[in-house]
Amino acid sequence: MIFLKSLIFILWNVAFGYAALVSVKWFLFNPRPVFVFRKKLLFTPGFLVRKRDWIFDKARDLLQNYLDQAESQKAGYMAKWEKAVFDAVWEKTQFIEGWKLVPKSIKEKIHMMISTAIRDIVRNILRKTIPRMIEQYRLEMQLDDYNDKFSIDFFQRYFNRYVYKPLLIAVLIINILIGISNMVLYLIIV
Numbered sequence: 782m783i784f785l786k787s788l789i790f791i792l793w794n795v796a797f798g799y800a801a802l803v804s805v806k807w808f809l810f811n812p813r814p815v816f817v818f819r820k821k822l823l824f825t826p827g828f829l830v831r832k833r834d835w836i837f838d839k840a841r842d843l844l845q846n847y848l849d850q851a852e853s854q855k856a857g858y859m860a861k862w863e864k865a866v867f868d869a870v871w872e873k874t875q876f877i878e879g880w881k882l883v884p885k886s887i888k889e890k891i892h893m894m895i896s897t898a899i900r901d902i903v904r905n906i907l908r909k910t911i912p913r914m915i916e917q918y919r920l921e922m923q924l925d926d927y928n929d930k931f932s933i934d935f936f937q938r939y940f941n942r943y944v945y946k947p948l949l950i951a952v953l954i955i956n957i958l959i960g961i962s963n964m965v966l967y968l969i970i971v
């Protein structure tokens with residue numbers, strides 16, 4: 782009888798691991814809200830269901846914000862990036878000040894020309910090349926296509942195939958081993 786009681790440890794651990802994995806899947810993919818006593822349960826609908834549209838809206842906003850920043854030369858985060866590049870190059874080229882045979886005015890010109898040239902290259906890439914590539918590859922339209930292509934069923938299918946099944950096997954094996962160790966400890970103690 783004691784041995785039969787000890788088998789409950791294995792079943793309990795397997796059930797706990799399986800329930801934890803099913804709850805993670807439910808947390809990610811539950812399609813609609815669940816109400817208990819007219820109160821919506823926490824984490825319903827699922828995380829990916831709630832955040833999918835938010836992610837694509839954020840990507841569109843980010844893309845539009847980038848294109849708006851590319852047009853504005855003085856304000857915004859691109860100007861800060863350009864200044865950061867200029868400052869970093871200025872710091873890295875401080876060795877020019879150590880040249881003893883070159884006049885100070887020429888050192889300052891070289892120092893300024895190198896820093897300005899690198900800043901202008903970065904400015905050209907950030908403000909002209911990348912927006913041109915965004916237009917050329919029609920990134921805004923591709924984003925809409927990806928929005929249609931990456932439905933919740935798409936994510937759930939790949940989650941089940943590449944994450945859920947291997948993780949289920951691993952969790953069940955680990956929980957069976959933990960259950961066996963708990964069973965052995967129970968049999969030793971009792």
